[in-house]
Amino acid sequence: MYDIITESDYRKQIDRVAGRAFLFFGEEDYLKKAAVRATREALCQDPTFAAFNDVTIDALDYTPDQLLNAMTPPPMMADARLIVLRGFDFTAMKQQEIDDLTETLSALSEYDYNAVLIPVSAGLLDEGFLPKSPGKVLKKLAEVAVPVRFLPPTDAKLALWVGRHFSHLGVTAEPAVCAALIDYCGKSMFVLANEIEKLAFYALQNGRKVVTSADVPVVAAPSSAPDAFALSNAILAGRGAEALEALRVMKFQRVDPTFVLGEIARTLSDMQNVRVLTEAGKSAAEIASALRLHAYKVGLLQRAVARVDARRISRALALTAEADYAVKRGGGADYAPIEQLVCAL
Numbered sequence: 001m002y003d004i005i006t007e008s009d010y011r012k013q014i015d016r017v018a019g020r021a022f023l024f025f026g027e028e029d030y031l032k033k034a035a036v037r038a039t040r041e042a043l044c045q046d047p048t049f050a051a052f053n054d055v056t057i058d059a060l061d062y063t064p065d066q067l068l069n070a071m072t073p074p075p076m077m078a079d080a081r082l083i084v085l086r087g088f089d090f091t092a093m094k095q096q097e098i099d100d101l102t103e104t105l106s107a108l109s110e111y112d113y114n115a116v117l118i119p120v121s122a123g124l125l126d127e128g129f130l131p132k133s134p135g136k137v138l139k140k141l142a143e144v145a146v147p148v149r150f151l152p153p154t155d156a157k158l159a160l161w162v163g164r165h166f167s168h169l170g171v172t173a174e175p176a177v178c179a180a181l182i183d184y185c186g187k188s189m190f191v192l193a194n195e196i197e198k199l200a201f202y203a204l205q206n207g208r209k210v211v212t213s214a215d216v217p218v219v220a221a222p223s224s225a226p227d228a229f230a231l232s233n234a235i236l237a238g239r240g241a242e243a244l245e246a247l248r249v250m251k252f253q254r255v256d257p258t259f260v261l262g263e264i265a266r267t268l269s270d271m272q273n274v275r276v277l278t279e280a281g282k283s284a285a286e287i288a289s290a291l292r293l294h295a296y297k298v299g300l301l302q303r304a305v306a307r308v309d310a311r312r313i314s315r316a317l318a319l320t321a322e323a324d325y326a327v328k329r330g331g332g333a334d335y336a337p338i339e340q341l342v343c344a345l
Contacts, residue, residue: 004131004147007031015042018080019112021105023141024119025127026150029262030189032119035148036084043080043115052076059087060325064104071111083116087328089124089321090137091314098140105144118145122262123269124321129290153189158182162192166211169200173211180213186223190259195220221255231260232267235342236308236316243342247335257335261324264341268320272313274301319344 010022017039024032044054055070062085075081090098108114118141128135130149138147153161162178173181185195202219203211231250234243250260270291277287284302288295305313319341326337 004134004142004149007035007148007150010035010146010148011038014039017115018043019108019114021108021116021118021145023138023145023147024117024150025125025138025147027122027266028150028152028189029119029122030193031150031153035150036117036119039115039117040082043082044078046077049076049078053078053081055081056084056086058325058329059085059089062088064100067101067104068107071108071114071116075113079113081114083114085116085118087321087325088118088120089318090120090141091124091126092318092321093137098137102140102144108144116145121265121321121324123265123317152187155179155182155187158187158189158192161189162196165193165196166200169197171200171203171209171211173199177211177213177216181216181220184216184222185220188259188262190256190262191221191223194256232264232271232316233304235264236268236271236304236312240342244339247338247342251335257327257338258324260335260338261320261327264338265317265320265324268313268317270297271301271305271308272310272317274298275305275310275313278302278305 010017014035024035026032040054044050046053052073053075057066057070067083067085070083073081105116108116126135126137128138134142134147141147152158159175159178159182162181163173163175166173166178181192181195181199185191199211199215199219202215203209231243231246234240234246247260270293273291274287277290282290284295284298287293288298291298293301323337323341326340327334330337
């Protein structure tokens with residue numbers, strides 16, 4: 001098994017990734033997307049040949065033969081090709097399907113001009129208890145793909161990122177303003193990127209190149225994490241009207257549908273992990289430490305899962321993955337797949 005590396009480790013070798021596969025996993029989906037984009041820019045520099053050198057295979061369309069066929073052709077007017085396997089839910093895949101995938105990826109050494117990336121959304125891979133005890137599927141995949149763990153940045157690094165993002169859009173914001181934005185909108189980088197863009201355009205439209213703390217509540221949408229928890233809880237409990245009302249609030253707040261589904265997946269994954277650890281006899285404090293959750297949230301999750309069958313959580317996770325794929329395939333602006341998710345449960 002390869003050692004698990006960080007996003008920073010990966011970026012240091014981003015121009016030397018040909019001949020290997022990389023598994024992007026962990027909590028921060030925004031950074032995974034950015035790493036895929038950076039790899040594409042490093043390997044597929046000429047857009048003229050993108051159709052030959054930049055291949056994406058969605059989970060719903062994937063077969064082992066299709067992956068092998070994608071790996072076979074040499075790059076066109078370039079040194080390397082990029083293959084991205086997108087939308088896989090490893091919590092719902094059968095063991096034989098995982099074995100077939102790893103067997104196909106093991107042939108990569110014969111076609112070492114390819115770099116294969118497998119970005120996995122948060123909650124769709126059982127990580128186990130890292131670093132000492134990785135999950136079974138993670139260990140299996142690590143036999144053929146270098147695991148790259150994407151953890152949320154610390155508060156200090158996140159504030160620096162917010163400041164740089166503002167600068168990229170032609171405005172500035174003091175560190176206190178960046179911190180205020182994080183407090184107001186939460187720590188999701190997807191959400192923050194959207195709110196930063198809105199604030200930057202608002203300041204520029206008003207003839208300013210500086211974003212102030214007073215702008216934040218005027219323009220930005222407040223954190224919707226409590227609503228995401230309420231939505232997930234209502235979905236699991238089968239309270240359709242309550243779930244749709246929670247979704248209505250998030251729609252009113254203009255929360256990105258992909259973020260809504262990401263938060264649902266995260267919450268359901270936390271519920272599943274809390275259920276397993278509780279049944280194993282772990283205390284709330286031990287669970288909070290193992291999952292890096294606040295003890296109060298662990299209590300909420302324990303009360304939620306006590307009323308729900310374990311199979312229902314697994315089914316909800318699988319249907320959430322399908323809804324996430326449907327939203328992204330449709331351009332990321334449609335709430336209909338989320339509404340269908342609510343009705344399916």
